[in-house]
Amino acid sequence: MRYDWIFFDLDNTLMDFTEASKLAFSSAFQTLGLREEEGHYAIYENYNHQVWLDFEENRIDGITLRRKRFDDFMLAVGIKGIGGLEFNRIYLEFLVEHSFMLDGAIPLLDDLKKNFSLAIITNGFKEVQRPRLDRLKITDYFSAIVVSDEIGVSKPDAAFFDIAMSACSFPSKDRILVVGDSLNSDMKGGVNYGLDTCWCNLKKLPNHSDILPMYEIHRLDQLHELLD
Ligand SMILES: [Mg+2]
Structure with missing residues (x-):
């Protein structure tokens, strides 16, 4: 792995x-x-x-x-x-x-949790992010949950990733993959922090930015291929 x-x-x-x-x-x-x-x-x-x-x-x-x-x-x-x-x-x-998972997300998490530690790194409001995870009963999949509004810094800020690293007891940076749909927050934040990144580009959008994710997937289940 x-x-x-x-x-x-x-x-x-x-x-x-x-x-x-x-x-x-x-x-x-x-x-x-x-x-x-x-x-x-x-x-x-x-x-x-x-x-x-x-x-x-x-x-x-x-x-x-x-x-x-x-x-x-x-x-x-x-x-x-x-x-x-x-x-x-x-x-x-x-x-x-009105909380819904994306198609394939629960089977993906069920499979990944066997072999990986999972964390949530989210830019969002403290009123809703954890309640939404709880409502969909997925809180327990994650060993760490980092919500920007709770800590006062957001992705792509390095300070956000410092706190995420701390929440996960400082794993080696080269053993972490960041998966997200946003070039500007998830991918930029991960790349700048020296982490491997996977752009979850479900809408197959063109990348007009100067941010270059390491991987790109168009369906969630494609994540399996690059983790095996
Ligand atoms: Mg997002």
Whole structure:
């Protein structure tokens, strides 16, 4: 075996964040008594993407991230009378409720846990990341769970990986594989930290970045091939 540890990103690597988020957004609209229109979610996603980039580059803090993504969206579409933090709170409650694994993720974990130590390294909110793992009953697969919002640093920051290493009792760096869907956080963070990386590119997106993951897979089960 080339590795002892697999460091998994969570969202859109093991869990279907895309679908869960759309459903949580719609549920929040209903709860708030608002009418969701075609295109609302895409507009929200644009703002959300931008504030996450700002957050990962340390330009804004976590409260601003939670508030601003919904404030910017509501300003753009003319929704008034609701605070961004309130919208965010309701959205996050539904995000936990609408938790799904990606196809093949549970069989993959069942198989890998026989031969590897598994860890979660996730950029996400403390209100939801562990509750989502618990809801899907997958917490026990992982020897370590590192949530950016709990520790105050995010991938790709080296300080995030320092804490992940500590949580795993400092395995040798060359015995760790980082698996994730994001070039900017998972792959960049892993490469810069000197870890082997596998880009979980399920949507077969082109790589226009200067980040070069060691491996690339298009289906979760392809991970077996590079771990044998
Ligand atoms: Mg992800």
